[in-house]
Amino acid sequence: xxxxxxxxxxxxxxxxxxxxxxxxxxxxxxxxxxxxxxxxxxxxxxxxxxxxxxxxxxxxxxxxxxxxxxxxxxxxxxxxxxxxxxxxxxxxxxxxxxxxxxxxxxxxxxxxxxxxxxxxxxxxxxxxxxxxxxxxxxxxxxxxxxxxxxxxxxxxxxxxxxxxxxxxxxxxxxxxxxxxxxxxxxxxxxxxxxxxxxxxxxxxxxxxxxxxxxxxxxxxxxxxxxxxxxxxxxxxxxxxxxxxxxxxxxxxxxxxxxxxxxxxxxxxxxxxxxxxxxxxxxxxxxxxxxxxxxxxxxxxxxxxxxxxxxxxxxxxxxxxxxxxxxxxxxxxxxxxxxxxxxxxxxxxxxxxxxxxxxxxxxxxxxxxxxxxxxxxxxxxxxxxxxxxxxxxxxxxxxxxxxxxxxxxxxxxxxxxxxxxxxxxxxxxxxxxxxxxxxxxxxxxxxxxxxxxxxxxxxxxxxxxxxxxxxxxxxxxxxxxxxxxxxxxxxxxxxxxxxxxxxxxxxxxxxxxxxxxxxxxxxxxxxxxxxxxxxxxxxxxxxxxxxxxxxxxxxxxxxxxxxxxxxxxxxxxxxxxxxxxxxxxxxxxxxxxxxxxxxxxxxxxxxxxxxxxxxxxxxxxxxxxxxxxxxxxxxxxxxxxxxxxxxxxxxxxxxxxx
Amino acid sequence: xxxxxxxxxxxxxxxxxxxxxxxxxxxxxxxxxxxxxxxxxxxxxxxxxxxxxxxxxxxxxxxxxxxxxxxxxxxxxxxxxxxxxxxxxxxxxxxxxxxxxxxxxxxxxxxxxxxxxxxxxxxxxxxxxxxxxxxxxxxxxxxxxxxxxxxxxxxxxxxxxxxxxxxxxxxxxxxxxxxxxxxxxxxxxxxxxxxxxxxxxxxxxxxxxxxxxxxxxxxxxxxxxxxxxxxxxxxxxxxxxxxxxxxxxxxxxxxxxxxxxxxxxxxxxxxxxxxxxxxxxxxxxxxxxxxxxxxxxxxxxxxxxxxxxxxxx
Numbered sequence: 001x002x003x004x005x006x007x008x009x010x011x012x013x014x015x016x017x018x019x020x021x022x023x024x025x026x027x028x029x030x031x032x033x034x035x036x037x038x039x040x041x042x043x044x045x046x047x048x049x050x051x052x053x054x055x056x057x058x059x060x061x062x063x064x065x066x067x068x069x070x071x072x073x074x075x076x077x078x079x080x081x082x083x084x085x086x087x088x089x090x091x092x093x094x095x096x097x098x099x100x101x102x103x104x105x106x107x108x109x110x111x112x113x114x115x116x117x118x119x120x121x122x123x124x125x126x127x128x129x130x131x132x133x134x135x136x137x138x139x140x141x142x143x144x145x146x147x148x149x150x151x152x153x154x155x156x157x158x159x160x161x162x163x164x165x166x167x168x169x170x171x172x173x174x175x176x177x178x179x180x181x182x183x184x185x186x187x188x189x190x191x192x193x194x195x196x197x198x199x200x201x202x203x204x205x206x207x208x209x210x211x212x213x214x215x216x217x218x219x220x221x222x223x224x225x226x227x228x229x230x231x232x233x234x235x236x237x238x239x240x241x242x243x244x245x246x247x248x249x250x251x252x253x254x255x256x257x258x259x260x261x262x263x264x265x266x267x268x269x270x271x272x273x274x275x276x277x278x279x280x281x282x283x284x285x286x287x288x289x290x291x292x293x294x295x296x297x298x299x300x301x302x303x304x305x306x307x308x309x310x311x312x313x314x315x316x317x318x319x320x321x322x323x324x325x326x327x328x329x330x331x332x333x334x335x336x337x338x339x340x341x342x343x344x345x346x347x348x349x350x351x352x353x354x355x356x357x358x359x360x361x362x363x364x365x366x367x368x369x370x371x372x373x374x375x376x377x378x379x380x381x382x383x384x385x386x387x388x389x390x391x392x393x394x395x396x397x398x399x400x401x402x403x404x405x406x407x408x409x410x411x412x413x414x415x416x417x418x419x420x421x422x423x424x425x426x427x428x429x430x431x432x433x434x435x436x437x438x439x440x441x442x443x444x445x446x447x448x449x450x451x452x453x454x455x456x457x458x459x460x461x462x463x464x465x466x467x468x469x470x471x472x473x474x475x476x477x478x479x480x481x482x483x484x485x486x487x488x489x490x491x492x493x494x495x496x497x498x499x500x501x502x503x504x505x506x507x508x509x510x511x512x513x514x515x516x517x518x519x520x521x522x523x524x525x526x527x528x529x530x531x532x533x534x535x536x537x538x539x540x541x542x543x544x545x546x547x548x549x550x551x552x553x554x555x556x557x558x559x560x561x562x563x564x565x566x567x568x569x570x571x572x573x574x575x576x577x578x579x580x581x582x583x584x585x586x587x588x589x590x591x592x593x594x595x596x597x598x599x600x601x602x603x604x605x606x607x608x609x610x611x612x613x614x615x616x617x618x619x620x621x622x623x624x625x626x627x628x629x630x631x632x633x634x635x636x637x638x639x640x641x642x643x644x645x646x647x648x649x650x651x652x653x654x655x656x657x
Numbered sequence: 658x659x660x661x662x663x664x665x666x667x668x669x670x671x672x673x674x675x676x677x678x679x680x681x682x683x684x685x686x687x688x689x690x691x692x693x694x695x696x697x698x699x700x701x702x703x704x705x706x707x708x709x710x711x712x713x714x715x716x717x718x719x720x721x722x723x724x725x726x727x728x729x730x731x732x733x734x735x736x737x738x739x740x741x742x743x744x745x746x747x748x749x750x751x752x753x754x755x756x757x758x759x760x761x762x763x764x765x766x767x768x769x770x771x772x773x774x775x776x777x778x779x780x781x782x783x784x785x786x787x788x789x790x791x792x793x794x795x796x797x798x799x800x801x802x803x804x805x806x807x808x809x810x811x812x813x814x815x816x817x818x819x820x821x822x823x824x825x826x827x828x829x830x831x832x833x834x835x836x837x838x839x840x841x842x843x844x845x846x847x848x849x850x851x852x853x854x855x856x857x858x859x860x861x862x863x864x865x866x867x868x869x870x871x872x873x874x875x876x877x878x879x880x881x882x883x884x885x886x887x888x889x890x891x892x893x894x895x896x897x898x899x900x901x902x903x904x905x906x907x908x909x910x911x912x913x914x915x916x917x918x919x920x921x922x923x924x925x926x927x928x929x930x931x932x933x934x935x936x937x938x939x940x941x942x943x944x945x946x947x948x949x950x951x952x953x954x955x956x957x958x959x960x961x962x963x964x965x966x967x968x969x970x
C-alpha cells in the first residue's frame with residue numbers, strides 16, 4: 001500500500017509539472033515557420049563586398065572577401081568562379097548563342113560588359129593572381145571567359161575554411177540580359193566573382209549561356225555600396241547603415257543571410273513606396289522602387305505582391321525573410337525587368353498599361369514565386385531550369401487565377417479574355433507550350449535546347465500544363481501538399497528533379513513513373529481525337545431490332561477514339577444521346593484506337609474526350625469532341641471578324657486612290 | 658478666294674444621300690471581294706470548328722487563347738490565307754479607282770447617271786486617275802521621310818529622357834503634323850481628280866498645278882472641311898467599335914454582323930462625303946475653270962440642291 005501510495009504521488013507530481021513538449025528542430029516552430037535563432041541554411045559561403053559605382057564611366061571598382069567553408073567532404077585545391085559579366089563580349093559563348101538565335105543581333109559597344117579580376121590573394125597562400133585561368137567546361141570556346149578557376153598551392157582540408165580576397169573592376173553594359181545601366185538607372189546583378197557549387201561529387205560551374213541562369217551556394221553577404229549621395233539604393237537583404245562621405249558619395253551597407261546571391265540597384269529617380277504584410281513567419285517589410293512614369297502601376301504591383309505573399313504563405317510555406325524589394329525598371333529597360341534575386345525582384349510595366357492587361361501582376365506573381373523556387377529551393381538553373389521556372393510558372397498561374405479569375409487572369413476585356421493556363425499553352429504573353437512540343441525533354445540542360453523558343457516552351461509552358469494535368473490526376477489538395485512538403489523538405493538546399501518527382505509520388509501515394517517518364521524525360525506528344533462518331537438507324541433487315549417498348553426506332557451508334565500521339569494517358573469519354581442519356585467510358589489509351597458501340601432508341605448528339613478538361617497537355621483540344629448537328633455560331637463569329645477586317649483593309653488601301 | 662458656303666459641309670452629306678446608289682455599289686464590291694477572299698480559309702476553319710465543342714470558347718465570350726490555338730492548328734490555313742485577304746484589299750482599291758470617274762461625274766453634275774453613262778465615265782477617266790494615283794504615291798515619299806525622321810527622333814528622346822512622357826508628347830505632335838500633311842496631300846489630289854473630270858484635261862501635271870493653285874488660295878477653308886469629315890469618320894468608327902466590343906453580347910452574332918457592316922458603310926460614306934463636298938465646292942469655280950481649260954465646252958451647272966431629292970437630269 002505504501003508503495004502504491006508513493007507511486008501515485010509520483011504520478012500526480014508528474015502530471016502537475018506537465019509533460020515536456022516534443023522537441024522541434026531548433027529553428028522551426030509548430031507551424032513549420034522558421035525562427036531566426038539559428039541560420040536557415042548550411043552557410044557554405046560568406047561574402048564581404050565593397051563596391052564603388054562610377055556613374056559616369058558605368059564601372060564598379062570593388063573588392064570581395066570570400067570565406068569558403070569546405071563542406072564537400074574532400075580536400076579541395078581548385079576553385080572555379082563565375083565571372084558572368086564577361087558574357088557581354090563579342091565572342092563569348094553567350095554572344096555566339098545570341099547571334100545564332102538572331103543573326104541581326106549586334107554587339108554594339110554600349111552593350112559590352114566585363115569583369116576584370118585584378119588580384120586574387122588567398123589567406124595563408126599569398127597572391128595567386130598568376131594561377132588564374134579561364135576554363136570552358138561546356139564547350140571549347142576559348143574566347144569565353146565566364147568561368148575562371150584558381151588552383152591553390154595546397155589543398156584545403158575538408159571542414160576547413162579558405163579565404164579569398166579578390167579585387168576586380170566591372171564594366172557594366174547598357175541593360176542586356178538582366179544587368180546593366182539605362183540613363184540614370186543601374187541594375188547590378190551577377191557582378192562579383194561567384195564560387196561554383198560542389199554538387200553531386202564535383203564542381204558545378206557552367207559557362208554563362210544565352211538560355212541559362214544561375215546556381216550558387218547559400219551563405220551570408222555583407223555589402224558596402226558607395227554611390228553618389230542622390231542615388232536611391234535597393235539590394236538583397238537589410239540596410240545596416242547609411243554613411244555620408246566627404247566626396248559627395250554615401251556608403252550604404254547591407255546584410256543578407258541565408259541567400260545565395262547579392263544584387264543591387266541604384267537610381268536617383270526612383271520613387272519609394274513602402275508597405276508591410278504579416279505572414280506565418282512574422283512581418284515583412286515591402287519596399288517598392290518605382291521608376292518615373294510607372295507610379296500608376298504601384299497599386300497594382302502592391303495588390304499582386306500582397307496576394308502572392310498571402311497565397312504562397314498559405315499554400316507552400318512561410319516566407320522567412322523580413323523584407324522584400326520590388327524594383328520597377330525605367331521605360332526602355334525591359335531587359336532588366338522580370339528577374340529574381342533572393343528578397344529582391346524586378347517587375348515590368350508601361351505607363352499606358354491598360355487595366356485589362358494584367359502584365360504587371362503576372363510579373364509580380366511570377367518573380368515573387370521565385371523567392372520560393374530558386375531563392376529558397378535553390379535548384380540548378382543551368383541543368384534543370386524547369387524546376388524553378390516551371391514550378392514557379394505553375395504557382396504563378398494558381399495565384400493569378402485565385403486573385404483575378406481563371407478565365408481572365410491575363411487579359412480581361414469584355415470583348416476578349418485570356419487565362420493563365422491558356423496563355424501557357426499558346427504563348428501570347430509567355431512562352432507557350434504549343435510552340436515547341438517535341439524538340440526537347442524537360443530533363444535537358446538549359447544550353448542544349450534546340451533554340452530559345454524551345455527553351456521557353458519546354459521550361460515554362462510545358463511544366464505548367466504538366467503540373468496542371470498532374471494536379472488533375474492526384475487532386476488539387478494533394479498537389480498542394482506535395483509542393484508544401486517539397487518546399488519544407490528542400491528549402492535552403494539544392495534538390496534535383498528526382499527529389500521533386502519522388503516527393504510528389506510519396507505524398508500522393510501513387511506510382512507516377514508512367515507519367516513522368518513521358519512528360520519529364522520524354523518528348524511524347526499527347527493528342528487524342530474522336531476518329532468516328534455516328535448513328536446508323538437499325539432497320540428490320542438487321543434482325544428486326546426495334547425497341548420492344550412501343551416500336552421506337554433503334555440506332556446503332558459508333559464512337560471511336562484514337563491516340564494520335566505517342567503519349568499514353570488514360571482518358572474519359574462522354575457520349576451524349578438525343579434522349580438526354582449519357583454514356584461515360586474510361587479508356588487506358590494503351591492501344592492506338594478503341595471503338596464503342598451503343599444500340600439505343602436515340603441518336604448521337606456529341607462525343608467528348610476528357611469532358612472535365614483534365615488533360616491539359618493535349619496538343620489539340622479541337623479534335624477532342626464531335627457534335628453531330630453542326631454548330632455554326634463560332635464560324636459565323638469568325639467570318640464576321642475576318643470579313644470586316646478585310647473590308648476595312650480595302651478601304652484603307654483605297655485611300656491611296 | 659472662293660467662299661466656302663456654310664452649307665457645303667451639310668450639302669455634301671445630302672449629295673451622298675441623293676447619289677446613294679454609288680455608295681451601295683462600292684460597298685457591295687467591298688463586301689463581295691472580302692467574302693470571296695475569306696471563303697476558302699473560312700471553309701477550312703469551319704471543318705475544325707463546326708463539329709467541335711471547343712468552339713464554344715469563341716462564342717460565349719471570346720477566349721483569345723482558343724483563337725490563337727486555332728491559328729496554331731496544323732491544318733489552319735490562316736497564315737496561308739493572309740495574302741489572299743491583302744490581294745482582295747488591293748483589288749478593291751483598284752475597283753474604287755475605276756469607279757471614281759463615274760462617281761465624281763455624278764457628284765459634280767449632281768445628277769443620277771444610268772449604268773451606261775456611269776461606267777462610260779468610269780472608263781473615260783480611269784487612266785487619268787491612275788496617273789494621278791501614281792503621282793500621289795510619289796507625293797507621299799517626302800511625308801514618309803518626315804515620318805521616319807520623326808520616328809528616329811522619338812526613339813532618341815525616349816532613350817535620353819528620364820521620364821517616358823516627353824517622347825510620347827513629341828510622338829503625338831509629330832503624328833498630328835503628319836496626319837495634317839497626309840490630309841492636305843489627299844485634299845490636293847482629290848481636287849486634281851475633280852478637275853480632271855470637270856475639265857476633261859488630259860495632262861495630269863497641269864491639272865495638279867491648277868489644283869495646287871486652287872488649294873493654296875483656299876487652303877484653310879478646304880482643310881477644315883476635310884478635317885471635320887475625317888474627325889466624324891474616325892470618332893464615329895471608334896465609337897461604333899466600342900459599342901460592338903463592349904456592349905453587344907458575345908453570342909449576338911447577328912447584331913455583330915449588322916454593327917460591323919454599318920461601320921464599314923459609315924466609314925465609306927464619310928470618304929464619299931469628302932468627295933461630294935469637294936465637288937460642290939469646285940462647282941463655284943466653273944466659269945473660271947471653263948475659261949482656263951482649252952476646248953472644253955461649258956457645262957451649265959446644276960442648281961445647288963438642299964433637298965434630298967436628286968437634281969433633274
